[in-house]
Amino acid sequence: xxxxxxxxxxxxxxxxxxxxxxxxxxxxxxxxxxxxxxxxxxxxxxxxxxxxxxxxxxxxxxxxxxxxxxxxxxxxxxxxxxxxxxxxxxxxxxxxxxxxxxxxxxxxxxxxxxxxxxxxxxxxxxxxxxxxxxxxxxxxxxxxxxxxxxxxxxxxxxxxxxxxxxxxxxxxxxxxxxxxxxxxxxxxxxxxxxxxxxxxxxxxxxxxxxxxxxxxxxxxxxxxxxxxxxxxxxxxxxxxxxxxxxxxxxxxxxxxxxxxxxxxxxxxxxxxxxxxxxxxxxxxxxxxxxxxxxxxxxxxxxxxxxxxxxxxxxxxxxxxxxxxxxxxxxxxxxxxxxxxxxxxxxxxxxxxxxxxxxxxxxxxxxxxxxxxxxxxxxxxxxxxxxxxxxxxxxxxxxxxxxx
Ligand SMILES: Cc1cc2nc3c(=O)[nH]c(=O)nc-3n(C[C@H](O)[C@H](O)[C@H](O)COP(=O)(O)OP(=O)(O)OC[C@H]3O[C@@H](n4cnc5c(N)ncnc54)[C@H](O)[C@@H]3O)c2cc1C
Numbered sequence: 001x002x003x004x005x006x007x008x009x010x011x012x013x014x015x016x017x018x019x020x021x022x023x024x025x026x027x028x029x030x031x032x033x034x035x036x037x038x039x040x041x042x043x044x045x046x047x048x049x050x051x052x053x054x055x056x057x058x059x060x061x062x063x064x065x066x067x068x069x070x071x072x073x074x075x076x077x078x079x080x081x082x083x084x085x086x087x088x089x090x091x092x093x094x095x096x097x098x099x100x101x102x103x104x105x106x107x108x109x110x111x112x113x114x115x116x117x118x119x120x121x122x123x124x125x126x127x128x129x130x131x132x133x134x135x136x137x138x139x140x141x142x143x144x145x146x147x148x149x150x151x152x153x154x155x156x157x158x159x160x161x162x163x164x165x166x167x168x169x170x171x172x173x174x175x176x177x178x179x180x181x182x183x184x185x186x187x188x189x190x191x192x193x194x195x196x197x198x199x200x201x202x203x204x205x206x207x208x209x210x211x212x213x214x215x216x217x218x219x220x221x222x223x224x225x226x227x228x229x230x231x232x233x234x235x236x237x238x239x240x241x242x243x244x245x246x247x248x249x250x251x252x253x254x255x256x257x258x259x260x261x262x263x264x265x266x267x268x269x270x271x272x273x274x275x276x277x278x279x280x281x282x283x284x285x286x287x288x289x290x291x292x293x294x295x296x297x298x299x300x301x302x303x304x305x306x307x308x309x310x311x312x313x314x315x316x317x318x319x320x321x322x323x324x325x326x327x328x329x330x331x332x333x334x335x336x337x338x339x340x341x342x343x344x345x346x347x348x349x350x351x352x353x354x355x356x357x358x359x360x361x362x363x364x365x366x367x368x369x370x371x372x373x374x375x376x377x378x379x380x381x382x383x384x385x386x387x388x389x390x391x392x393x394x395x396x397x398x399x400x401x402x403x
Pocket of ligand 1: 137394
């Protein structure tokens with residue numbers, strides 16, 4: 001394994017740095033800096049996606065014929081690193097990073113021609129309808145039904161924890177089209193337009209006070225049969241293919257390194273001279289470096305055609321636990337200035353505020369101190385979504401340890 005960047009790769013990174021510096025506005029940087037979860041505000045994310053699209057960089061990991069770039073794995077990594085270093089916001093992953101791959105691999109020519117360009121421009125904005133009440137880790141037990149009705153499916157049931165459902169105009173759903181002994185059989189992967197009378201979105205207020213997730217109800221809603229991806233009743237294979245992209249395939253270390261480094265700068269005043277805290281920060285930074293080494297090793301393998309496979313589970317555990325730890329350190333450094341923003345700690349029994357930015361005078365510290373507890377609360381979800389970390393450990397135990 002050679003971990004040195006070649007001259008071409010170094011030049012490539014410099015080129016990306018220039019493009020990003022040109023495309024990023026102060027508002028976008030501020031939007032990323034102030035993001036309280038892994039997602040910035042919707043308008044920030046969409047504005048950034050439009051600017052990246054103008055540079056041909058909204059989805060470089062797609063196949064070139066669909067608007068992607070023919071890059072090496074190392075170039076993707078360097079691009080991710082430069083985006084993190086530039087302080088760029090993230091884009092919503094459900095369309096560009098998840099369902100687009102499924103449409104490209106399993107869709108018809110018509111589906112590819114309709115959806116892929118519109119996902120790139122943001123005209124079609126997807127959310128993910130996998131989980132249901134009672135069907136999370138045990139996803140194959142899902143119950144939402146799709147019954148053929150002329151050229152359509154008639155849809156009934158509900159989804160839960162649906163990120164960005166309030167902003168989305170399409171949802172990709174796993175629906176039950178028939179019942180078999182094996183629950184994985186009889187599931188279909190279906191794209192459903194959200195803007196119709198039978199679809200109701202009810203936002204969920206999370207412990208941070210924010211409403212990023214929602215419940216989605218389907219009461220005799222409809223979707224055309226032509227919106228099935230792959231074959232009816234065989235959606236489980238399609239669903240699993242998408243999960244590979246949800247859990248792995250991206251570089252986490254560059255963004256985590258940025259977070260530790262900016263915390264070190266921010267905490268400079270409040271924690272100056274605190275040796276114990278300095279050691280904790282150093283340990284976190286070392287964990288980031290270890291993660292980066294593993295990501296680079298996998299990249300090096302991917303460059304030679306090796307698949308990430310179950311290592312995606314290991315990276316998911318490592319990156320989310322590290323991200324959670326960094327938010328714990330940020331809360332420690334924020335001290336009492338962050339407390340005012342913890343609705344339950346600061347004002348027991350009080351109403352959970354739904355606005356991220358408080359009224360003037362509400363917070364006495366710096367913005368990063370106010371945001372620290374919100375990030376802490378939001379980051380708790382990291383070890384739950386995209387398949388909980390316990391489930392990832394089960395996968396590793398089975399596939400790697402043979403247990
Ligand atoms: C912030 C957030 C965003 C999300 N966004 C989306 C989204 O956009 N779309 C979507 O479809 N879903 C989304 N989810 C749902 C997420 O995928 C589920 O929460 C997750 O799969 C866990 O399912 P569950 O909540 O039903 O918990 P359960 O499956 O009921 O699990 C409860 C606990 O039991 C543990 N457990 C369960 N089974 C096992 C086992 N076999 N071995 C060991 N431990 C086990 C779990 O690890 C967990 O700790 C989101 C969740 C969160 C928190």
